[in-house]
Amino acid sequence: MDFIEVTLKVNADFADIFTAELGELGFNAFEENEEGFSAYIDEAEFSQEAVEEVVNRYAAMVQVEYTIQKIARQNWNEEWEKNFEPLFIGDKVSVRASFHEKPAKAEYDIVINPKMSFGTGHHETTTLMIENQLTLDHQGKRVLDMGCGTGILAIMAGELGASEIVAVEIEDWTVENARENAELNGYATIDVRLGGAETIKGDQPYDIILANINRNVLLEDMPAYVAVLKKEGYLLLSGFYTEDLSMLQERATELGLTYLSHRVKNNWVSAIFKNS
Numbered sequence: 152m153d154f155i156e157v158t159l160k161v162n163a164d165f166a167d168i169f170t171a172e173l174g175e176l177g178f179n180a181f182e183e184n185e186e187g188f189s190a191y192i193d194e195a196e197f198s199q200e201a202v203e204e205v206v207n208r209y210a211a212m213v214q215v216e217y218t219i220q221k222i223a224r225q226n227w228n229e230e231w232e233k234n235f236e237p238l239f240i241g242d243k244v245s246v247r248a249s250f251h252e253k254p255a256k257a258e259y260d261i262v263i264n265p266k267m268s269f270g271t272g273h274h275e276t277t278t279l280m281i282e283n284q285l286t287l288d289h290q291g292k293r294v295l296d297m298g299c300g301t302g303i304l305a306i307m308a309g310e311l312g313a314s315e316i317v318a319v320e321i322e323d324w325t326v327e328n329a330r331e332n333a334e335l336n337g338y339a340t341i342d343v344r345l346g347g348a349e350t351i352k353g354d355q356p357y358d359i360i361l362a363n364i365n366r367n368v369l370l371e372d373m374p375a376y377v378a379v380l381k382k383e384g385y386l387l388l389s390g391f392y393t394e395d396l397s398m399l400q401e402r403a404t405e406l407g408l409t410y411l412s413h414r415v416k417n418n419w420v421s422a423i424f425k426n427s
């Protein structure tokens with residue numbers, strides 16, 4: 152299947168809003184540039200009318216121009232290879248593609264071939280989740296990564312010493328990509344499952360649950376996550392904005408969790424809760 156690239160020229164104040172709106176339409180890879188950003192979606196899921204509707208909804212507030220381009224699947228690797236820069240997170244974690252040199256000073260070295268999946272560490276939410284993971288002891292722990300995308304957070308859990316890792320993802324081609332990346336990093340034992348919250352029902356409880364998805368999915372699926380979270384276990388959430396934090400805190404409190412802390416980058420949040 153081919154992909155559709157929509158490139159939006161929009162001022163920086165509105166770029167996050169449009170990213171979230173297009174995310175709701177099923178776009179699941181984003182690349183910022185100086186004038187705005189490009190967003191990618193499977194051709195079969197693309198609706199030009201839906202994109203137009205979003206642009207028109209904000210027309211009174213901001214000027215937006217966009218172009219649409221079809222990208223053949225075989226050209227996709229070239230596209231991201233052109234744009235994927237290696238990254239350092241928390242002065243310890245290197246995230247790079249296999250064609251980049253391994254940095255000598257990296258304590259943790261993650262290799263990601265993202266194809267069309269979300270999660271190269273370049274998005275604020277991925278970086279924030281990794282920064283929060285670095286504060287938790289993963290050694291010998293059971294870890295669940297909901298909405299795993301490329302599998303980057305599950306792989307990070309492996310690097311931090313987790314002994315059993317389950318990763319769940321709703322898009323089938325993303326599941327394939329997460330499995331490839333898990334193997335590439337020496338974590339072929341990560342159990343990557345296709346689906347959503349229904350796939351974890353009845354699982355042995357987890358010490359740490361990671362979920363970087365979006366506000367609405369988190370609000371809806373949090374009870375299913377908490378049902379498989381150990382007492383004293385941690386739930387790390389991201390994929391939402393500072394203005395949504397109180398809503399998620401309220402939901403977590405209703406479910407018996409305690410809010411511990413959160414980090415913010417460009418208005419995106421990652422929060423840590425404990426099942427105490």
Ligand SMILES: C[S@@+](CC[C@H](N)C(=O)[O-])C[C@H]1O[C@@H](n2cnc3c(N)ncnc32)[C@H](O)[C@@H]1O
Nearest residue numbers: 269270277298299300320321322347363364368
């Ligand atoms: C924001 S990305 C996060 C990817 C990666 N975990 C990271 O931190 O970079 C969210 C991912 O969740 C997937 N997703 C969306 N809804 C989901 C659901 N209800 N259950 C599981 N995965 C879901 C999307 O396809 C996407 O790959």
